[in-house]
Amino acid sequence: MNSVRRSLASIVLGFETIVVFLAALVLWGLTPPEGGPFGLPAWAALVTGGVILVGLVAAIGGLRAGWGYGVGWAIQALIILAGLVNPAMYFVGALFGGMWWYCMVTGARIDRQRAAYAAGKEQE
Template identity: 35%
Template sequence: MHASSGLPVPGQPIEAKPSARTQFTSTILVLEAFVVLFACFVAMGLQGVEGAGADAVPVMSDATIWTSGGVLMAVLVILSRTVGRPEGIVAGSVAQGVVLATGLVVPMMFVVGAVFVVLWVVSLRLGGRIDRERAAFDAAHPDTAPNL
């Protein structure tokens, strides 16, 4: 491409655009891994704190908190690299339920998990729409479409 105009240089291949849906869903999963990290800190900090109702946190050992949290964080990061395939999207959707279920340990995670479920659905729908619009544009403008 010409540096100043952004137009393709004749004879040079045009780079394919990355999938918006893949970028969005991957980002959501990585952000969720960080949220799980912070939820582990909260679960540790709330151990032994007297709570009533929704504020009560089950008593677990630090090893249990960090092992289960660490496994969930690793799974989320690994899944973030697989969302380019249909089975990765399905696994990422299942992971949304697991993150939501962490609310059983840290009740506020029900709210945070619900926000991430909404973000996940928006990422799937909006990312898919952007990808379809890019494909339609590329079909209408074959001179600027990437050679795949």
């Protein structure tokens, strides 16, 4: 039986991968030549976005083993912290963090209900 929690987690992380990729490109393109926030050069947005993307892909792969959920939580916090560089990332981080939380709670509840239903069917 496939886990609903894992399916929902992979959907959220997959869409988040697209948004982080596009956000990194926007931050790179909008950084002035003299440097961005905290004096960071333009390429820092691409490197940071690339690191987050690698983490997202690793989290998707790690969902089957179970450690991907913890990586997913860490990445949600990291994206919220990216709001220090660009305040729009606070909104993106809050949006995906909320979706991640909802999917984790709802997916776990549905998995428990499905397991209880399957156990009841076996007893009949």
